[in-house]
Amino acid sequence: MNGQPFRTAAGGRINRAKPLVFTFNGRIYQGFEGDTLASALLANGVHLVGRSFKYHRPRGILSAGAEEPNALVQVETGARTEPNLRATQIELHEGLTASSQNCWPSVAFDVSAVNGWFSRLIPAGFYYKTFMWPSKWWKAYEHVIRRAAGLGIAPSEPDPDHYEHRFDHADVLVIGGGPTGLMAALAAGRAGARVTVAEERTEWGGALLAGNETIKGKPAADWVGGVVAELSTMKEVMMLSRTTAAAYYDHNMVVLAERVTDHQTSSDLNLPRQRLWQVRANQVVLATGAIERPLVFTNNDRPGVMLASAARAYANQYGVRAGRQAVVFTNNNSAYRAALDLSAAGIDIETVIDVRNEVSPVLLDGLKEAGIGCLTGSVVVGVHGTKRVSSVDVMAFDTTTARPEGKPRRVQCDLLCVSGGWNPTVHLFSQSRGKIRYDDTLAAFVPDVSFQNERSAGTCNGAFQLAACLREGAEAGTEAAVQAGFKCGTAPEPPTVGDELPTALQPLWDVPPPSKFRGKRFVDLQNDVTAPDVALAHCEGYRSVEHLKRYTTLGMGTDQGRISNVNGLAIMAGLRGVAIPTVGTTTFRPPYTPITLGAITGTERGQHFTPIRRSAMYDWHVKAGARFVPAGLWLRAQVYERPGESLMQAIGREAKSVRETVGMVDVSPLGKIDIQGRNAAEFLNRVYINDFKKLPIGRVRYGVMLREDGIVFDDGTTTHIAENHFMMTTTTANAGPVMQHLEYYAHVVWPELDVHLVSVTEEWAGMALAGPASRKLLEAVTDDIDVSNEACPFMAFRTGTIAGAPARLFRISFSGELAYEINVPADYGMDVWQWIMNAGAPLGISPYGTEAMSILRIEKGHVVSGEINGRTTAGDLGFGSMLSTTKDYIGRHSLTRPALNDDGRKQLVGLIPDDGRTAVPRGAQIVANPKRVAPNPMLGEVTSSCYSPNLRHPIALAIVADGRRHHGETLHAVSPVTDEAVKVRVTDPVFIDPEKERLRG
Amino acid sequence: MTRYSIFSLARNAFNNHRDWPAAWRSPEPKAEYDVIIIGGGGHGLATAFYLAEEHGVTNVAVLEKGWLGGGNTGRNTTIVRSNYLLEGNAHFYEKSMKLWETMSQELNFNVMMSHRGVLNLAHSDPQVDAFQRRGNAMRLNGIDAEYLDRNEIQRLVPLLDCSDNTRYPIMGGLLQPRGGTARHDAVAWGYARGADARGVDIIQNCEVTGIKRDDGRVTGVETTRGAIKAKKVGIAVAGHTTQLCQMAGVDVPIESHVLQAMVSEPIKPCLNTVVTSGAAHCYISQSDKGELVFGGDLDGYNSFAQRGNFPIIEHVVASVCALFPAFSRLRLMRTWGGVVDMSMDGSPIIAKTPVDGLYLNGGWCYGGFKATPGSGWVFAHTIAGDRPHALNECFSLERFATGCVLDEKGAGPVPGAH
Amino acid sequence: MLLINCPWCGERTQSEFAYVGDANVVRPDPDTVSDQEWINYIYIRSNPKGVHDELWQHIAGCRCFVKVRRDTVSHEIIGTAAPAGKIDGREA
Amino acid sequence: MDSTLAKKRSALVAAYLPGIYGAIGEDGPGIMLVERCDLNVVHIAGDATDQAFAHAVKTETGCPLPTEANTATVSSECTVLWLAPDRWLVVSARHGEGLLKERFRMSLASGSAALTDVSNGHTVIQISGARVRELLAKGAPIDLHPSVFGPDQCAGTNLLQISVLLHCVETNVFHVYVARGFAQSLWEWLTEGAAEFGYRVDPTD
């Protein structure tokens, strides 16, 4: 650790009273509060930060913001490690650890740098042309290619932090907290609008922080402080710093990503790490600024080549000299400010190289005053030095041939500041569907026609002068407030600023090297795309900007070509001999800068990925040691294992107890729909294939409903509760879809029917009491319902009290046993269940789970989702006789289609293993000859399979071609993926009590 | 056509790669072609390639309104598989899979077909049943399939959360080892280069605006670059199928929906299998460049915008984090959308139409990338011989009226549900 | 993310709604319908590139069905109404 | 048989632990939570333009039928919450249970109105405190600004992925109606989200 040799003696916005210790590549350094990792590294003289994607070239720090393509690092270790962070955005905090990535063994000596020697063999798209022989080797080639690609390393442990979401509704959303954005916020805030302001950086002020402009004759920072203070007092204004507007969606919905605790060493665990905002804004002001463009010349990627604005920011904002001796290379005016500021910070400016022949005398005088030389009409043709700039070669530039001329002159320096002009940050504007246009004066794309309720102001709108920024900001803020319905007179008067010059840019897209000059000219620094790569794409016909991008990977890195795209497409325009707008841009897509998957996920993590739906008896099942199974959002008790029992034994025991004594299962998740209205019966009659008009009050009927295409949709029972009042049950899985289906027909198709639908699934706790002893048990728990077979026959409905709770009793049976379904108001569910369990103990009652329930219904040939699979008809499933011939119902007309009446349709059958022992594999296919080599024609499929503890042999349901005609024949159920095959006999699907004596008894 | 080889690469290296020929010409459209293919996506280009290669029909033009491969071919998650349950689908996609296996060599263009395996995760008993049922059907049809238990899955995909401590614990999975991914753009470029070399005219920036008919028979097309005559016209425009068919007065059971996909920042290899999950509604793989590529359900409403909205992104990302809790700290780098042609039963239509000489290839939903070679192959056969190949007989337009639909999901005539 | 004006509840975000589909679909009279009409009813949707009348259900709110006139390219919503209501403005 | 045996139980029993949690600031907890077990909820459907129906509602509940969307009317014993143009929730303190329903049913019997008891199907969580809107804004996409969503406003919306009915009772007091089966999940989410504001869980009566 030493004293930060490149830190200026004073100045900057860092807190020199608060030194911070951090580690980079294993070495310990010191910086200050207010530093970024990049500024702290530079303060310590560290320029070599990373290695490039393909050639593993040494790379340094190019920028001071979100656009950084080079200085990507891996921070922290273990579960909190994070790859690909931009050193320019990482707020320094005590104990930060960071390291270079994509290099081995070290960033200083990286063996993969040999790729550079072969670079001639591996131009853009080389992999499409090779690695094809021998074809078997591709797997090995790919392995090597994959290992070489990628940047940082993914964590391998679950993320220990938490994240959250927030919704916001703003009259005016201002994006960007520079002078423009602050002015806009002030205008809208004063008008009384609800304003949300989002700024990606820690501090407010944007580009002002990096400069030394004056506002109202004072340092701009004073003005910023005043405005922020005023905004903070406004109740309806919300200021969000460290917050990136990541995405702009339809109807003015903007996604913001806020970094809440990322910058802290140890954080308050009550706070989320990051917060994702979804802002629905009436109006949006985009004040996102502009990003400086680098220039394309030989070895323009060397550490020490830096954007002029970034070098200026390091000097002014962070008190860091990015080098000792600098050269400034520019094609526009803005870099002159940088030259002066760097010089003032104590950097030796060797010279300013300007491609323009004519430069404003004001600027030249300024340089002269500071003792800085200037070479106009000249360019930097190349950089020397590998891990750091050591000197540059300068030549005169012939504008007619667009080539350097004469003799190169070598200038010693360790810092080369470049400025190729500015690209307004139009990303969000484009995402909002705004159309951009190319501005020849600025040589950049600027907003043209807006599509949503949004406007751009300041530099992102192509207004590069501070005075214009302030004015546009004030106007935009005012206009937005007015559009949002606020009355405010005129825009606030923008404050006065110092003198300014126009940018006066002369486009310079590529500095071709003099002949025999070696080295690479990078367009896309992160993805190692060079100017010759663009030329290669051109000569191979990949000339559309989209093909250029995909063939060379230009702009596909983590920086999304933020600083490279315009240079790349300008070079392509030159090659094609067309204007830049003819080439066009690639599509700007969310997110603006990458955001964590954690923030997008928010609280929907782990067990909370989706909400859990619990029945009223859930806690009982937990206490009883149930194993749970997800059924949609519900968690249902699957089986209650007893100590010493295997899973299969437990399931078998439960299923047996129902047939032998009595069992009870929680059926609360079944969908329940309360149907009332004068036309309720007519409605049901149209919904179900069978008749519901003549169902008497106090009776239950089983019903089947189809989709309009004639395929079975759902089944269940419906009870006539009272006059014009029914209750329908649906399968658990279809509870939601059936409700929507019914609502659609009731509201949209048959609005003339008087029918009201209310979901009462949650109102009633449901329990099915089944088994020969169920009546006896029921008698013990009700005083007021006569449950005798005469008073309460099969398919009867009664109300009364059960275990002291008001109850509905349905004499229905899924298990095929004497059975009752009890519904009690859900708040009573737990107690009633417990009470019945207690009362049933002497009879040997057993709770049973979904597994045993499934066995019982398979034994009875009752169908569920395996059979109602969206492809089967009522006829296939044996419901043919239920199809009414006297009325219309949903799906009826489709039933005449020939394929629905084919002879070979697969019909529901039962299967029994021929040997009476071997389980019928779940998911098996049915074939005639298991030995036949593929393709082996399949006659059908096993839809449900189990071991029947009551029959003491395995059984299964299946759908088999023409199955009903093949009862008694043998076929084979084969499951190659589990290596099982069994000879099976085709039977009727009802295995137990086909005469239905048990359930009617 | 300059053959690509390590030698041609080395030779060109000496010239600083200045002498490579264009991968395909950009000719002016001729006045008339034997066959016009509308749509320069993978399917259209493959069709043109196989027309020339297999049927000797070379007086062919592919008309593309934008840039080649800029439709769904250029925006899909590149999953290639043939793990279908229903007969018709199984045989067709398996033919396609076989063509994938030799595509790079056949085209002399490395499409980077990576047979890294496609794993479908089951999170419930019914899903276990369904996957085994499908795996069994595949095996009986001669297609590779393996059923893996949780331990085997954990070994194959170490970062996957295979614990019980998740909302939808993983119970097992169906692996198709030969499934995998391919470099999507290369598929379009490879077929374009191959077709061009065999005489096909590939014409970009040429939008078809009308289909000309005479007496119930196709005679040509109107385009933004003028009218072009043709004896036969094949439509392969994915999301725009309805619009093109309407130009010829043909109604199709298709809706256009937007499907989004996204990539993370590039990272070193950490996921070597394609993983899909029914319960979590997402599919994910890692590209050779290092990004995680993932997607999920449709946005859920008709759309012709190649952009979607946030709810689906949120859901897909949450699903990814549910499966891979370690990925939560990785970052989303780019999202995009494509307009997919959702058919009413979820299966494609590759068929003759009621208009003579007009052929349709569409209804690919979100699964047509893997079909690219097979689709081109059977469509070329259908066009050349004016009758479907046995492999695409089941993909007729008439199946909806007869009821012979191919509904893998059993979702019914709700296009957004497939 | 769409902002849909429920004729009853006012402007609500897309995630509160479920998409139903083409609002022009009318269930034919079962007594007089021809087979072709019936097949079209089940399988053919308007699917325009441009203005589309469609139904959404305000599932998290009033559960009513809402007819929405929306541009399928720009996602702009031209107007909303009850299923049988009229929407002014650009027509499909 | 002892008919008093079965008691009602809240859906939150397992998760409900009165006490003080999270980052309590100088002003005390920013959020107060209490389950309103005392509320009786009835769903009514009917024709809002039918005078007799509106009259019956007014007589039985003391509340004029709210016909303006997303509003509630309040009387000394009842609150009527608008759900849809033809559907409302009548909420009353538990002592009115049964009585209200029966009388009501009779008074509505003539028209096409329908009445469904949904007291058990809903869990009602009362959330109050200075930070209540911030807490709800973590999951609810609707605009909760006091100028838009003030006292006597109600709205069906989502909290996270769960459908809820929000009712603003007083400026900083909300009732959240949630389907019983989701109550515990919602509770866990609410308390996790309230931790940064500091929260108190009050005992139910």
Ligand SMILES: Cc1cc2nc3c(=O)[nH]c(=O)nc-3n(C[C@H](O)[C@H](O)[C@H](O)COP(=O)(O)OP(=O)(O)OC[C@H]3O[C@@H](n4cnc5c(N)ncnc54)[C@H](O)[C@@H]3O)c2cc1C
């Ligand atoms: C996000 C996403 C993920 C997907 N993931 C997968 C996956 O993992 N696996 C998989 O197998 N499939 C996937 N798919 C589906 C797959 O991408 C498509 O089914 C397949 O690429 C379709 O190819 P195509 O050639 O038919 O269509 P496209 O590639 O879309 O080509 C159609 C072309 O027709 C052109 N065109 C349209 N109208 C006209 C006109 N009037 N005149 C001229 N040209 C016209 C279009 O510009 C377009 O280039 C995905 C799709 C998307 C959107």
Ligand SMILES: NC(=O)c1ccc[n+]([C@@H]2O[C@H](COP(=O)([O-])OP(=O)(O)OC[C@H]3O[C@@H](n4cnc5c(N)ncnc54)[C@H](O)[C@@H]3O)[C@@H](O)[C@H]2O)c1
């Ligand atoms: N002379 C020149 O050529 C030139 C060029 C550029 C800038 N400037 C000067 O820079 C200043 C620009 O003012 P301005 O306010 O228009 O821009 P600015 O750069 O000062 O402010 C824009 C702010 O928006 C933030 N931002 C950008 N995208 C964002 C996102 N997606 N989410 C959240 N925050 C985001 C940035 O962090 C930045 O702080 C003026 O003083 C101008 O004169 C001059």
Ligand SMILES: Cc1cc2nc3c(=O)[nH]c(=O)nc-3n(C[C@H](O)[C@H](O)[C@H](O)COP(=O)(O)O)c2cc1C
């Ligand atoms: C498989 C696949 C991988 C991709 N990888 C990247 C990537 O690494 N970087 C990137 O910027 N975009 C990547 N994209 C997205 C493209 O940039 C682009 O968004 C997509 O092709 C859709 O085109 P559009 O955005 O121009 O409309 C990828 C796309 C696909 C289909």
Ligand SMILES: [Zn+2]
């Ligand atoms: Zn509504």
